[in-house]
Amino acid sequence: MNILEITNLKKVYGEHTALQDINLTIPQGTIFGLLGPNGAGKTTLIRIINQIIDGDSGQVFFKGEKLSPKHIAQIGYLPEERGLYKKMEVWDQLIYFARLKGMPLAEAKTKVDFWLHKLDIQAWRKKKIEDLSKGMAQKIQFIATVIHEPELLILDEPFSGFDPVNAELIKNEILELREKGITVVLSTHRMESVELLCDHIAMIHQSKLVLSGSLQEVKKQFRKKIFKVSLEPYAPLHLKEDCQLISQGQINTLHIPLRHLNPNELLSEMILLGEIQEFSEIIPTMEEIFIQQIKNHSDE
Amino acid sequence: MNKVFLVIQREYLARVKKKSFLLATILTPLIFPTIMGLFLWIAVGEEKGEALRIVEVVDENNLFFLESRDQYAFSFSNLSIEEGKKQVQSGERYGFLYIPKLNLESPSGIIYYAANNPSMSFISSIESGLKRRVEELRMHAAGIDPEVLEAYRTSVSIQAITLNNSGEEKMTDATINYGIGFFTGILIYIFIFAYGNQVMQGVIEEKSSRIIEILVSSIKPFELMLGKIIGIGAVGLTQFLIWIFLIAGVSTIVLGYFGMQMPQQTAMEMANPEMMDLVNMDSDFPHILAVIMEINFIQIALTFVFYFIGGYLLYGSFFAAIGAAVDTPSDAQQFVLPITIPLLIAYFGLFAFVLVDPTSNVSFWLSVIPLTSPIAMMGRASYGVPFFDLALSMSLLIIGFLMTTWIAAKIYKIGILMHGSKVTYKTLWKWIRMG
Structure with missing residues (x-):
């Protein structure tokens, strides 16, 4: 089941096209990475999903229904540029955000209690945000995003601005939320967190969708069919031109393209040359795919 | 609509709970008497002290x-x-x-x-x-x-009585009408400025602290703007209610202290015609009381509340739009000026035309055009306004407020998401057309 289905979405600001023919499906219960350089159109897409702005054409479906104000209660949003009322107390503030999302007062109170307890910060409930440290305020900010128990959580650059301790905390919370079946859309530049967290990704560049699919599929699509082989040679090696010697010594490490062979055939050839220590395919990192995609599509 | 109420509640409580609200509410009515007392004291001291x-x-x-x-x-x-x-x-x-x-x-x-x-x-x-x-x-x-x-010098004073078509007679006194018009007009002027400015500051706060994007993902920008304007307006009304009670309380105590009856009680007695004959008509005091009794306070109060709210809503949405368009309070100044001008025109028109001659053409137009009517109409209200004029002015004010809110909402909706770009009148116009 897909929690979001986006078809032919388009948005133009004056002369500038922010989104063009975006077709995207986000499966329920996954962590979905939304990638792309600054100004690519990510924030515009996120704002449309949050119904802050409207698309010019195309449609967005939430669990098969056309996106409408009643879905606001089921979406949680942590914007890249975020803040809280400085003069408002933690408790009042969280209750306010929960109720704005449509949660009844009694339930909101239980939830706020639950989260303050969970993050072990009950002592702050009567404190004003301006009296909290930045890290403390970040925790409150995160609670404010998830307090109404949304089915879809949209986090725009969640790790920027958070200190490493809080970033770790949020990472764990994200994983925990996925366990509960909540879908998380993660917009970020940080490719290492994409590799670590995301099940699916989509990449937007210059207002167009240039890539989408499950993380594994995407990586498979970009593999160069090069294998890394470490072996203790029986005799000095005579390498073909397209092979690369990475390190030499008692153990030699080589990068060998697959060419017309399949991996098993390559392995059986290698076995004849020495004692195999390691045999693995070189999978491109998301970072490499990201940079390569930007280069490719910028040339167009 | 439920969400608008939430915003109203937050805006209201956030302000009323502050200590500064309590201080301002209690101290403001004391400021003017204090300043006057201070001047008097200095003046008296000066006369005594000087050679x-x-x-x-x-x-x-x-x-x-x-x-x-x-x-x-x-x-x-x-x-x-x-x-x-x-x-x-x-x-x-x-x-x-x-x-x-x-x-x-x-x-x-x-x-x-x-x-x-x-x-x-x-x-x-x-x-x-x-x-x-x-x-x-x-x-x-x-x-x-x-x-x-x-010995032959005689003093003559004219008793002005208005006569309506059903033959009902009312004692009037231009001085008292002037006073009421003057006071209520200025009150509305101050209220629009003070609370309009609070609306603007509030919007700038939400925008600059970046709460806004979280808010608009939960509630429509228009509802948010409306909730803020109404919530802050309610704070102002609360403040005025407290002032009225304070003034009534203080005057009861003061009059009691001077061994006088409450003016209302005296006035009640005055309303009885038989009693009236018994009172020496030469004295000014009973005359003033009689005139006060003849003024339709309920009508004036209702008119006041209507223009008070109407004027505030009309200008409040402008102030909200300005707050949304800029990043800092200092950027707001250039946009505040144009909305200050009609307010100033209304303010000076009140003194120069309306209070001087409430039935003149200028007074009519000032009290009918929505941008100036909230202040100018109060100058006419105490003299009694023809039903047609009042109805016209009120309907135009309602239409005017709906229009300004509609325009302001368009600016607001786009402005709140714009950061760091220099906004000019041209941009505002573009936003209005886009929205």
Whole structure:
């Protein structure tokens, strides 16, 4: 089941096209990475999903229904540029955000209690945000995003601005939320967190969708069919031109393209040359795919 | 709509809970009496504390006499002008009044020399003293005894009564109407500015602290704007209610202290015609009370509340739009100016036209055009406004407020998500057309 289905979405600001023919499906219960350089159109897409702005054409479906104000209660949003009322107390503030999302007062109170307890910060409930440290305020900010128990959580650059301790905390919370079946859309530049967290990704560049699919599929699509082989040679090696010697010594490490062979055939050839220590395919990192995609599509 | 109520509640409580609200609410009604008391105290202290001011008078006619009073004393002599001036220059005398030989039919050439610019009241008191003496002399010359004339001097005052087509009579007094119009008009002017500004600051706060994007993912920008304007307006109404109770309470205590009955009670008695006959009509006090009784306070109060709210809503949405368009309060100044202008026009129009002649053409237009009517109409309301004028003005105000809110909402909706871009009138116009 897909929690979001986006078809032919388009948005133009004056002369500038922010989104063009975006077709995207986000499966329920996954962590979905939304990638792309600054100004690519990510924030515009996120704002449309949050119904802050409207698309010019195309449609967005939430669990098969056309996106409408009643879905606001089921979406949680942590914007890249975020803040809280400085003069408002933690408790009042969280209750306010929960109720704005449509949660009844009694339930909101239980939830706020639950989260303050969970993050072990009950002592702050009567404190004003301006009296909290930045890290403390970040925790409150995160609670404010998830307090109404949304089915879809949209986090725009969640790790920027958070200190490493809080970033770790949020990472764990994200994983925990996925366990509960909540879908998380993660917009970020940080490719290492994409590799670590995301099940699916989509990449937007210059207002167009240039890539989408499950993380594994995407990586498979970009593999160069090069294998890394470490072996203790029986005799000095005579390498073909397209092979690369990475390190030499008692153990030699080589990068060998697959060419017309399949991996098993390559392995059986290698076995004849020495004692195999390691045999693995070189999978491109998301970072490499990201940079390569930007280069490719910028040339167009 | 439920969410609008949440925003109203937050905006209201966030302000009412503050200590500064309590302080402002309690202290503001005390500020004006305090300032007046302070001036009075200084003035009294000044008169007591200062040395006697001696003014040298040279009267070439030997006809005039000026009585010393307050801190002024007059010494008469036959010095020359030059000598008199020297006395002022050397500080020996506070001032020097020179009265040349006068033609009593058209006296001129009287000069007063002093180191300091003399006050208006001082000059006019000397003038009236001299004038009285000249008149006396001229009457003597014409064979009229001034005392006889004084005996015939009579005071006449006109009792103004308005008469409507059903024959109902009402006592009126322009001074009281003026006072009410003046007071309520200024109150609305201050309210629009003070609370409109709070709306603007509130929007800027939400925008600059970046709460706004979280808010608009939960609630429509229009609902958010409306909730903020209504919530802050409710704070203002609360403040005024407290003031009314405070003033009523204080006046009860003060009047009680002076051994007087509450004016309302006296007025109630006055309303009884039989009682009225018993009261000495020459005294001003019962007359004023009778006039106050005749004023339709409920109507004025309702009119006041309507224009108070209407005017605030009309301008409040403009203030919200400005707050949304800019990043910092200092950027807001250039946009606040144009909405200050109609308010100032209304404010000066109230004094220059409406209170002076509530039925003139200018007064009519000022009290009908929505941008000026909230202030200007209050100047007319206390005199009584024809039903047609009131209905027209109120409907136009409602239409005006719906229109400004509609325009402001468009600017607001786009502005709140724009950061760091320089906003000009051209951009605002673009946003209005886009929205």
